Amino acid sequence: xxxxxxxxxxxxxxxxxxxxxxxxxxxxxxxxxxxxxxxxxxxxxxxxxxxxxxxxxxxxxxxxxxxxxxxxxxxxxxxxxxxxxxxxxxxxxxxxxxxxxxxxxxxxxxxxxxxxxxxxxxxxxxxxxxxxxxxxxxxxxxxxxxxxxxxxxxxxxxxxxxxxxxxxxxxxxxxxxxxxxxxxxxxxxxxxxxxxxxxxxxxxxxxxxxxxxxxxxxxxxxxxxxxxxxxxxxxxxxxxxxxxxxxxxxxxxxxxxxxxxxxxxxxxxxxxxxxxxxxxxxxxxxxxxxxxxxxxxxxxxxxxxxxxxxxxxxxxxxxxxxxxxxxxxxxxxxxxxxxxxxxxxxxxxxxxxxxxxxxxxxxxxxxxxxxxxxxxxxxxxxxxxxxxxxxxxxxxxxxxxxxxxxxxxxxxxxxxxxxxxxxxxxxxxxxxxxxxxxxxxxxxxxxxxxxxxxxxxxxxxxxxxxxxxxxxxxxxxxxxxxxxxxxxxxxxxxxxxxxxxxxxx
Amino acid sequence: xxxxxxxxxxxxxxxxxxxxxxxxxxxxxxxxxxxxxxxxxxxxxxxxxxxxxxxxxxxxxxxxxxxxxxxxxxxxxxxxxxxxxxxxxxxxxxxxxxxxxxxxxxxxxxxxxxxxxxxxxxxxxxxxxxxxxxxxxxxxxxxxxxxxxxxxxxxxxxxxxxxxxxxxxxxxxxxxxxxxxxxxxxxxxxxxxxxxxxxxxxxxxxxxxxxxxxxxxxxxxxxxxxxxxxxxxxxxxxxxxxxxxxxxxxxxxxxxxxxxxxxxxxxxxxxxxxxxxxxxxxxxxxxxxxxxxxxxxxxxxxxxxxxxxxxxx
Numbered sequence: 156x157x158x159x160x161x162x163x164x165x166x167x168x169x170x171x172x173x174x175x176x177x178x179x180x181x182x183x184x185x186x187x188x189x190x191x192x193x194x195x196x197x198x199x200x201x202x203x204x205x206x207x208x209x210x211x212x213x214x215x216x217x218x219x220x221x222x223x224x225x226x227x228x229x230x231x232x233x234x235x236x237x238x239x240x241x242x243x244x245x246x247x248x249x250x251x252x253x254x255x256x257x258x259x260x261x262x263x264x265x266x267x268x269x270x271x272x273x274x275x276x277x278x279x280x281x282x283x284x285x286x287x288x289x290x291x292x293x294x295x296x297x298x299x300x301x302x303x304x305x306x307x308x309x310x311x312x313x314x315x316x317x318x319x320x321x322x323x324x325x326x327x328x329x330x331x332x333x334x335x336x337x338x339x340x341x342x343x344x345x346x347x348x349x350x351x352x353x354x355x356x357x358x359x360x361x362x363x364x365x366x367x368x369x370x371x372x373x374x375x376x377x378x379x380x381x382x383x384x385x386x387x388x389x390x391x392x393x394x395x396x397x398x399x400x401x402x403x404x405x406x407x408x409x410x411x412x413x414x415x416x417x418x419x420x421x422x423x424x425x426x427x428x429x430x431x432x433x434x435x436x437x438x439x440x441x442x443x444x445x446x447x448x449x450x451x452x453x454x455x456x457x458x459x460x461x462x463x464x465x466x467x468x469x470x471x472x473x474x475x476x477x478x479x480x481x482x483x484x485x486x487x488x489x490x491x492x493x494x495x496x497x498x499x500x501x502x503x504x505x506x507x508x509x510x511x512x513x514x515x516x517x518x519x520x521x522x523x524x525x526x527x528x529x530x531x532x533x534x535x536x537x538x539x540x541x542x543x544x545x546x547x548x549x550x551x552x553x554x555x556x557x558x559x560x561x562x563x564x565x566x567x568x569x570x571x572x573x574x575x576x577x578x579x580x581x582x583x584x585x586x587x588x589x590x591x592x593x594x595x596x597x598x599x600x601x602x603x604x605x606x607x608x609x610x611x612x613x614x615x616x617x618x619x620x621x622x623x624x625x626x627x628x629x630x631x632x633x634x635x636x637x638x639x640x641x642x643x644x645x646x647x648x649x650x651x652x653x654x655x656x657x658x659x660x
Numbered sequence: 661x662x663x664x665x666x667x668x669x670x671x672x673x674x675x676x677x678x679x680x681x682x683x684x685x686x687x688x689x690x691x692x693x694x695x696x697x698x699x700x701x702x703x704x705x706x707x708x709x710x711x712x713x714x715x716x717x718x719x720x721x722x723x724x725x726x727x728x729x730x731x732x733x734x735x736x737x738x739x740x741x742x743x744x745x746x747x748x749x750x751x752x753x754x755x756x757x758x759x760x761x762x763x764x765x766x767x768x769x770x771x772x773x774x775x776x777x778x779x780x781x782x783x784x785x786x787x788x789x790x791x792x793x794x795x796x797x798x799x800x801x802x803x804x805x806x807x808x809x810x811x812x813x814x815x816x817x818x819x820x821x822x823x824x825x826x827x828x829x830x831x832x833x834x835x836x837x838x839x840x841x842x843x844x845x846x847x848x849x850x851x852x853x854x855x856x857x858x859x860x861x862x863x864x865x866x867x868x869x870x871x872x873x874x875x876x877x878x879x880x881x882x883x884x885x886x887x888x889x890x891x892x893x894x895x896x897x898x899x900x901x902x903x904x905x906x907x908x909x910x911x912x913x914x915x916x917x918x919x920x921x922x923x924x925x926x927x928x929x930x931x932x933x934x935x936x937x938x939x940x941x942x943x944x945x946x947x948x949x950x951x952x953x954x955x956x957x958x959x960x961x962x963x964x965x966x967x968x969x970x971x972x973x
Contacts, residue, residue: 209847209970230850245848247841249959250834258838259849261831268831309849 158185160348161206161237161317166215168201175201177372178215183317188339188349190359190380193369194392194583195554199352200242202369203319207239208232219317233259238315240306242322248295252288253277256309280311284341299441300331307338318342319350324358328441329611329644336362354392356385357612370394393584400591400616402598408432410468411572411603412453414629417462422448424627425462428605432571435594435604436632437618439611441647445627446607447489450576453605454486455479467571480509485570487561487578489607491554495561498550502542503531505549506564530567538563539589555586562593573597573604579613591617611640625652666925673805673918677813678879680917682707684816685871686895687902687909688823689864693739694899695827696860697840697963701757702742704892705764706865710735710872712768715883716775718785727877728812728870735869736862738764743861747854750967761892769885782882788812812870812878817910819867824906836860840961843968853968868892894947901951903958915950919943 162182168175175198183189193199204210206217211227218224219235232239246255257273274290281288286304294302303323310318320339324332339349339362353359359366360380368376368391376391389397412430417423422445430436440446451457452464455476464472466482474482488494496505507516507527516526531545540559542552549557558578566573575594579587594604594617608614614621620632623646630646645651666672686707693700700706714731718724738760745756776783788810797807827833835856839846843853871891876883894916902909923939930939 228850229847233850239848241844241848243844245842245845247838247845248962249841250838254834254838255845257831258834258845259831259851263830263832263835263851265831267829268834313849 159183160185161219162217163202163206164216164218166202166205166212166217168198168205168210168212174372176205176212179369179372179374180215181367181374181377183348183350185348186343186346187365188343188351188363189365189367190363191350191352191367191369192354192356192359192388192392194354195581196371196583197369197392198372199369200321203239203321203350203352206232206319207237233313233315236314236316237319238310238313238317239319240303240310240321240323242325244302244306246294246302246305249293251291251293252297252305253290255294255305256290256312260313277308277312280308284308284311284338286338299326300328300334303327303331303335311342315347317348317350319352321352322354323351324353324355326442328647329640330648332358355612356388359388360385368392389584397584397588400588400595402435402595402617402619405433405599407434408601408603411466412605413463413465414452415463417452417459417464418627419448419452419457419459421451421457422627423452423459426624426627426629428622428629428632430572430603430605432603433598433601434619435598435606435617437614437621437635438605438607438624438629439614439621439643439647440607440609440624442609444624444647445629446576446624448627449624449629450486450489450574450607453479453484453574483568483570483572485565485568485573487558487565487573487575489576489580491557491561496549496557499548501546501548502535502540502552502560503527503545505560506531506534509564510568534560534563534567537567538593555582555589558582558586558590562590566593566597569600570597571602573602574607575604576607577609578606579608579610587613611643614643615640623647625649628652663926663929666922666929670801670804672921672925674808675921675924676914676918677806677809678917679920680913681809681813681816682871682874682879682891683895683898683913683917684820684910685867685874686892687898687913688819688906689735689867689871690895690899691864691902691904691906691909692823692827692836692867693861693864694964695840695904695961696836696857697843697961697966697968698743698746698857698861699753699757699965700739700742700760700861700864700868701754701896702738702760702764702865703757703868703895704888704890705761705768706735706738706868707872707875707888707892708765708768709738710869711876711887712772712872712883713869714873715785715876718877719783724788724877728873731869731873731877732866733869735872736866739862739865739868740858742865743858746967747857747861750969753965753967765888772883772885782884784881785877787876787881788878810878812874815870816874820906820910827906837961839968840963843963843966847968847970853970857968868895871895897947897951900955900958900960901947903954904961912950912954916943916947919946 159182164180165178166176167178179202191199205212208227208229208231216223224235225231253274256277261268277290286308288304288308323335343349351363363380366378366380367374370392409432410429411432414426414428416425416427418425455474455478459472492498516523528545538559540556540563542556578590598604606614606618615635618635621635621638622632623630623643630651686703690700690703710731713734714727717727717730742756742760745751746753790808790810793807797803827837835846835851839853839856846853846856872888875887898909898912901912920943923942927936927939
């Protein structure tokens with residue numbers, strides 16, 4: 156006998172022309188984990204923000220434990236027993252764990268906080284749920300996994316009975332994710348109910364009992380987890396059949412990039428890496444372990460303090476970003492908003508941003524806008540960028556179309572080496588498979604691809620060889636057929652990296 | 661008396677503490693506001709308003725303490741204006757703050773002219789008198805330096821303690837600090853960020869108003885144009901110097917005031933040989949130097965100057 160603890164009744168929310176949630180109804184029973192599955196922009200986060208009172212729904216109602224929830228009041232949601240673990244942690248880094256947890260739990264005008272009582276309660280709670288934490292540590296000193304523990308404890312401290320986790324594994328290593336899932340099972344065993352929001356199919360299948368699929372603001376399907384498959388879910392999410400990427404074996408080409416014992420000021424530590432033409436090399440790692448430093452090095456944004464860097468057989472240690480571009484090295488930057496594109500400039504201006512000095516865009520010292528527009532149109536057509544015209548401001552494009560624009564800009568120059576940092580991050584399945592298809596094509600034509608990604612599924616699906624970056628050092632690459640997610644996870648946590656010679660220099 | 665002997669005279673330190681008092685109020689006010697994530701560049705104008713409002717109340721026959729209260733209220737009124745513009749409306753905090761300063765100061769001078777159209781020499785009031793703390797004021801040196809001040813000076817030091825207690829020991833203070841670090845965390849715990857920030861700015865502005873009133877009710881006995889004379893801007897630097905901590909900010913204010921008191925005396929000592937402007941410049945040059953040394957390690961509130969909009973990531 157299970158009771159319904161939460162029910163949403165025809166929730167709708169409109170942002171301008173966009174119908175983010177279209178009459179969504181579902182319910183949650185005591186002690187169960189339901190998954191809310193959907194692509195970016197499907198309306199998952201909007202729906203949860205309505206539930207938690209960050210937004211007010213235009214229509215529909217919510218009831219918790221049989222009572223209706225007043226809209227638009229996070230405090231009311233908390234009091235009703237709803238706790239939300241946000242995708243981006245809502246912790247103050249310079250404050251202690253205890254401060255973060257106590258915030259909002261006392262009457263504001265008390266003359267003095269009851270810290271010692273709170274510390275005791277927190278310690279007990281942490282023990283009960285197996286979430287070890289030091290209450291007096293500053294949040295900035297915690298690992299990502301620990302921070303998430305604090306987020307969960309914060310919610311439990313306020314006696315939440317319903318937990319909402321928004322993309323909780325986005326920042327975790329596979330091992331940390333496993334331990335999170337174990338925690339979730341423990342919580343449901345104690346009678347809590349959980350809504351697990353994700354777009355990762357494996358996780359959803361792993362952790363939930365029922366799955367709701369959202370697509371374009373609508374609830375398109377409800378499936379018991381036992382009776383569905385990965386493929387079915389993927390197609391429900393996207394709304395059409397999907398082809399898995401196919402990679403045919405091919406011989407390796409010449410050495411394109413050779414990094415030997417390179418140390419940089421921004422985080423590489425005696426890193427070694429050799430990349431051949433015609434291969435995709437996947438670089439896995441928990442973010443913040445030197446991926447950005449490596450990308451900076453290969454883009455000419457930073458230079459080695461020691462060690463050597465050769466690209467296409469030339470000494471590239473002092474190459475500038477401009478020279479890197481002229482050597483036809485394609486860069487897909489990690490953060491397309493910050494580094495890839497200038498949001499308030501037009502498509503045309505963005506596509507020539509790196510190459511506007513080339514003769515074909517110049518006429519007697521002035522920019523040849525007609526040629527530039529022609530180039531933009533070629534890319535729009537060739538790379539299926541959905542936008543009204545080359546004069547459109549890039550800000551108005553969707554994430555997927557922005558990424559296609561970046562791909563088009565750089566791949567249309569027939570590069571020999573492609574530096575792809577998180578190329579599929581934040582894209583929906585359709586756009587992801589498009590990006591992957593293009594990378595595979597480039598490999599076929601003999602280009603080398605360095606694929607830096609947090610997503611192990613992506614790496615294992617595309618890469619010929621896989622290496623792991625950990626604290627600025629790079630492991631010996633292994634053929635991707637020979638490694639498992641578990642092994643990679645262990646390496647990402649530092650196994651197999653010898654401590655000794657890391658600090659030899 | 662030589663330049664070194666000056667440093668050991670109790671009257672120098674008594675003057676330093678007197679000079680520090682308005683800075684302490686203003687710095688604490690700015691500090692609360694910035695801890696909540698809101699830069700208040702309206703401070704210079706708000707101090708001017710406080711100086712006039714306090715003085716005018718007393719001039720109209722009000723009690724001195726009523727003057728202080730009115731100065732605080734007038735300061736918080738302009739603080740509220742700033743807060744409404746930058747918190748719920750999310751306007752640029754720099755531009756709005758400078759606007760508030762210009763507006764508040766000009767309005768004050770205008771009001772002054774309306775009230776006293778004909779006067780050439782500013783009317784005087786009977787200001788706060790020094791109050792010697794029984795027993796303590798008899799301690800040699802320290803007694804004269806510390807315990808023969810006006811009541812507002814004692815209040816400045818008490819305020820520093822109270823602000824410290826508020827920020828670090830009370831739930832409301834925790835909410836203020838978190839609002840300046842990560843407002844989303846405040847919202848996620850069911851507290852209204854907008855309310856916290858507005859209240860912090862308003863409370864801070866009340867202190868700024870009192871800081872201004874110190875000038876007319878305690879340091880001098882009348883209201884002049886330009887009498888705040890950059891003290892608000894100094895307070896902003898002192899907040900950075902104090903790494904956003906009330907205790908350190910208090911020390912910073914004392915240090916700056918000590919320089920200032922010292923240069924005044926040096927002027928008398930060496931004014932014949934060196935242009936006096938050099939001495940006037942001294943405290944500012946030294947505070948820039950101190951700022952460079954101190955603020956390199958300062959960790960400022962992460963969400964300072966970033967407007968918060970609900971639900972936005």
